[in-house]
Amino acid sequence: xxxxxxxxxxxxxxxxxxGEAAAQSIYTCVDAKGRKITADRPxxxxxxxxxxxxxxxxxxxxxxGPSLTAQERAAQEEKExxxxxxRAREVEDKRRDRALLLRYPARSVHDQERITALAQIDEVIxxxxxxxxxxxxxxxxxxxxxxxxxxxxxKAPPELKRRLEENDSSAAVQKKFxxxxxxxxxxxxxxFDEELVKLKQLxxxxxxxxxxxxxxxxGKAGPAxxxxxx
Numbered sequence: 001x002x003x004x005x006x007x008x009x010x011x012x013x014x015x016x017x018x019g020e021a022a023a024q025s026i027y028t029c030v031d032a033k034g035r036k037i038t039a040d041r042p043x044x045x046x047x048x049x050x051x052x053x054x055x056x057x058x059x060x061x062x063x064x065g066p067s068l069t070a071q072e073r074a075a076q077e078e079k080e081x082x083x084x085x086x087r088a089r090e091v092e093d094k095r096r097d098r099a100l101l102l103r104y105p106a107r108s109v110h111d112q113e114r115i116t117a118l119a120q121i122d123e124v125i126x127x128x129x130x131x132x133x134x135x136x137x138x139x140x141x142x143x144x145x146x147x148x149x150x151x152x153x154x155k156a157p158p159e160l161k162r163r164l165e166e167n168d169s170s171a172a173v174q175k176k177f178x179x180x181x182x183x184x185x186x187x188x189x190x191x192f193d194e195e196l197v198k199l200k201q202l203x204x205x206x207x208x209x210x211x212x213x214x215x216x217x218x219g220k221a222g223p224a225x226x227x228x229x230x
Contacts, residue, residue: 025061026054100195101202110199114192118185125181132174139167 029046
């Protein structure tokens, strides 16, 4: 008898629980006019504000946020996208800062790398300048040969004319190359200057005491294996 009673009570309890779970939710909110509204479905008057979804027993099941228009959703997605991009940039900036600090633990290391980089460019310019001098010598020899045809340049041999054109072309190439390398030196100096500003901040934050650089202009390091030929 006791067993039967217990089984019956269990079935009744299970039925009640299932009934509550299967029952529809209750939605409640306070609309724009201050009225409290209750319904068995999402409330149209409160689509622009938070609604509470309750069980039939009055227990809070969840809160339903305001519905967004297509334009509002697009704006929210764009805002979230920009925030994610900002977080990604912050992570990348920190990674770059760590790498910079590892590469240049002291001012002297940074200064030496600048010296080396500029010296390599100077070696390239030196080679191009040497080639320019050679071309100038060749041009003088060509001009000397043209002296024989001053009165009638049209009679100059095609080979001589070709050599003159090639010399002019090569000289122009070397001139442009040297100008480009001078611009490269400016870019290198600018890059190191910008890095130094950042490094000073990083060294301070890291509690480092960077070595003081030698005053004056940056000098040259050992020769680089670079040359320009044309």
